[in-house]
C-alpha cells in the first residue's frame with residue numbers, strides 16, 4: 001500500500017470497487033480519559049480474519065519479513081499514536097495519510113492502541129469535539145476515525161463497551177448503563193453496530209426523564225439531556241418520542257431494544273440530529289421548545305426529527321448500510337417512515353402537500369442542475385456531500401412508489417420479511433428490492449432504474465374523447481444529467497381520477513403504470529367527457545406537462561375530490577398567472593381570486609389546507625419555471641411581480657380577509673396541537689395579506705399582544721416584509737437577546753425578507769453584530785444561509801450578494817468544511833441567469849476554488865457546480 005498523497009486522499013471512491021474488509025471484529029472496548037486538549041483513547045479490539053475477504057492488500061513498501069503476513073489497514077485522522085500492541089506485544093504499524101498499516105497474525109488477535117486527540121481544537125464538529133464546555137461526538141459518516149484507529153466503514157459491525165473517565169457529572173455512551181462511580185461511567189451496547197453509530201457525551205447536564213413500556217412489557221428509561229436553563233423546554237420532544245415509540249410498534253411491529261433511550265441537545269451541530277444507538281444527539285433547535293420561544297413550524301419539525309432518529313433504530317441501526325453508496329437504504333426509508341408518522345399524527349393531505357413543497361424546493365432544484373445525482377450515487381469524493389435532498393427526499397418518494405405499486409398489504413409483507421431476513425446485517429438496495437420481489441412476486445428490475453438514473457422525469461399528458469371513451473396518453477422523458485446522457489423509461493405510477501361536470505367522481509382513483517416511453521389508457525362507457533385529475537396525491541416525483549386550459553384547472557381547484565390535486569390546481573393557476581404577468585404584463589384572472597375567496601371561507605375545509613392554498617409559489621419556483629420555458633429569469637422582477645400579485649390578491653380578497661383573520665385566531669393558552677396550529681397558519685396567511693393593504697396596524701397589534709412565538713414572529717414577519725418593523729425588531733432583540741434559538745430567528749428574518757436593494761447591506765451589517773458567532777453553524781446558517789435564500793437580494797445585479805456569500809464561505813471553510821460545502825449550493829442554479837450574473841457568479845466560484853488549502857468537501861462541491 002502506497003502512502004496517499006494529498007491528491008490521492010481526495011480520490012474518487014466507486015461503488016463498483018466495493019470489497020469486504022479483511023477482518024471481522026468480535027468486540028470493541030474503549031476507554032476515554034477526557035481532557036479538553038489532550039484526551040486519551042485506549043482501544044482493545046478483537047479481530048479475526050474474514051473468510052469472505054478478497055486476497056490481501058498491496059504490501060509494497062513494507063519491510064521484507066512482513067510482506068508475507070496478512071496486513072491490517074485501519075483508518076485514522078488527526079490522531080497522535082502513543083502506542084500499539086498485538087496480543088500484548090508491542091507492534092510497529094506504519095502511519096499513512098489515511099491511517100495505518102500493520103502486519104498481523106494469520107489468526108484471531110487482539111489489537112490495542114492508545115491515541116491522543118484534541119477535542120477543543122475540533123471546529124469541524126466531526127469526531128470528538130466540545131460545545132459550551134460539553135464533550136460530544138459526531139461519527140457519521142466517517143468521523144470515528146478521528147477518535148481512534150479503526151476500520152471505519154459501515155459493514156464492520158461489533159458490540160462496543162465503553163468506559164469514560166472525566167471530572168464531569170454526566171457521562172453517557174451507547175447501550176445500557178454499567179458501573180458508575182466518582183469520575184467514571186461504563187456503558188455496554190449488546191447490539192453489533194458500525195462505528196458511525198458510536199457516541200459519547202460528557203458534561204454538566206440536566207435530565208428530563210420519563211419512561212415507556214414496550215408492547216412486550218419491558219420498561220425503557222427515557223432521558224432528554226440539556227443545559228439546566230433549558231430543562232423547561234423538553235416536554236414536547238419527550239411526548240413526540242413516546243408517540244414515535246408507540247407508532248413504530250403499532251404500524252411496523254418494531255419494539256425498542258435497550259433499557260434506556262437518551263437524547264442530548266447540543267448547540268454546535270452540523271445537521272438536524274443523529275441516530276447513534278441508544279444515544280441520539282440533536283441540534284438544540286430540533287429538541288427545545290416552549291410556547292414563548294418556538295413557533296408551530298418549530299414544533300412540527302421537532303416532532304418529525306425525533307421520530308426520524310427514533311425510527312432509525314430499526315431502519316439504519318439494526319439493519320444498516322453495506323457501504324455509503326447505499327445511504328438511501330436507511331435515509332429514504334426513514335424519511336418515508338417519519339412522513340407516514342406525521343401524516344398519521346396530523347393531517348395526511350396537509351403533510352403530503354408540505355412534503356411535496358419541500359421536495360420541489362430542494363430536490364427538483366438539485367435534480368435539474370449541475371449537482372444532479374442518482375438516489376444511489378455510483379461515485380463520490382467526500383461522502384458528506386451526498387446527504388442530499390435526492391438521497392433523502394427522492395429516496396423517500398421511491399419507497400412511496402413501491403408501496404403504491406405493490407399495495408399496502410404487499411408493502412407490509414415485504415417489510416416484515418426485510419426485518420426478519422436482514423436483522424443484524426449491513427445491506428444493499430439489491431437486498432431491499434429482493435424482499436419486495438420475494439414477498440410480492442413482482443419483478444422490480446425496471447423499478448430499480450429509479451435508484452441509478454438521475455433527473456426529474458417529465459410526464460406529458462394528452463387527452464382525447466370519442467364515443468364514450470376517454471383516452472389519456474402519457475409519455476415520459478428524463479432530461480440528461482451530468483454523466484448520464486441517455487435515459488431509459490421508468491416505471492411511473494400515475495394515480496388518476498375522473499370527474500363529471502357536476503363535480504362527482506365517475507372513476508375513483510386508479511393507479512396507471514406508465515412503463516414505456518408513450519402509452520395510452522382508455523376509460524370506456526362514459527356518459528360525458530370527464531375532467532381528469534392526474535397524478536393524484538403526487539403519486540410519483542415527476543413534472544407533469546399538461547396543456548390544460550384555465551377552465552379545467554379552475555374546475556379542479558373548485559371540485560377535485562383529491563385534496564392534493566385540488567391544492568395543485570390552485571397552485572398551477574397562481575403560477576400561470578405569475579408567469580404571464582412576468583412575460584406579457586397580463587393582469588391576474590378574477591375567476592381564480594373568486595374561487596380562492598370561496599375556498600378560504602369554506603368551513604368544511606381544514607384551516608391548514610386553506611392556509612396552504614393562500615401561499616404563492618416561491619421566487620425560486622418561478623425562476624425555475626421561467627427557465628424551463630426558455631426564459632432567463634430576473635430575480636428582482638420576480639420579487640416585484642410576486643409582491644404586486646400578492647397585493648392584487650389582498651385587494652380582491654379584502655372584504656373577506658378581516659373576518660377570516662378574526663375567525664382563525666386561536667383564543668386561550670397556546671397548544672401546539674395540529675388543529676390549533678392549522679388555525680394559526682390560516683390567521684398568519686391572512687395577516688400577511690392584510691398587512692399589504694392595512695399599513696400594518698393589525699400586525700402591530702398582534703405583535704404587542706402575542707403571548708406565544710408563533711403569533712409574535714408571524715406578526716414580525718409581516719411587518720418586516722413591508723419594511724416597517726424597525727421598532728419591533730429592536731424590541732424583539734431586547735426581549736430575546738439571551739435566547740440563542742430565538743436570536744437565530746431574529747437574524748434570519750431580517751436577511752430573508754429584506755427588500756432586494758437593502759438585503760446585501762443588511763446581511764453585511766448583521767455579520768458585524770456582536771451576536772454573530774460565525775463558528776456556530778446555526779447562527780452562520782441563519783445569516784449567510786438566510787441571505788442566500790433571499791433570491792432578489794442574493795442576485796443583486798451589482799454582485800455584492802455573491803461576493804458576501806463567497807467571502808464567508810472562504811472564511812468558514814478551514815473551520816467547518818461540512819457546513820461550508822453544504823452552503824455552496826447557494827450557487828447551484830447559476831447557469832439559469834443572464835450573462836452578467838453568470839459571469840459574476842462564476843468569478844466567485846473560481847475564487848472559492850482557488851482559496852488556499854480548500855477542503856476536499858468544498859472543492860468537490862464547487863467543481864461540480866462549475867462543471
Ligand code: TRP
Pocket residue numbers: 138140141269270271272273274275308309331387
Ligand atoms: N444520519 C443523520 C440523519 O439522517 C444525519 C447525519 C449525517 C448527520 N451526517 C451527519 C447529522 C453529520 C449530523 C452530522 O438523521
Ligand code: ZN
Pocket residue numbers: 308312330331334
Ligand atoms: Zn436519517
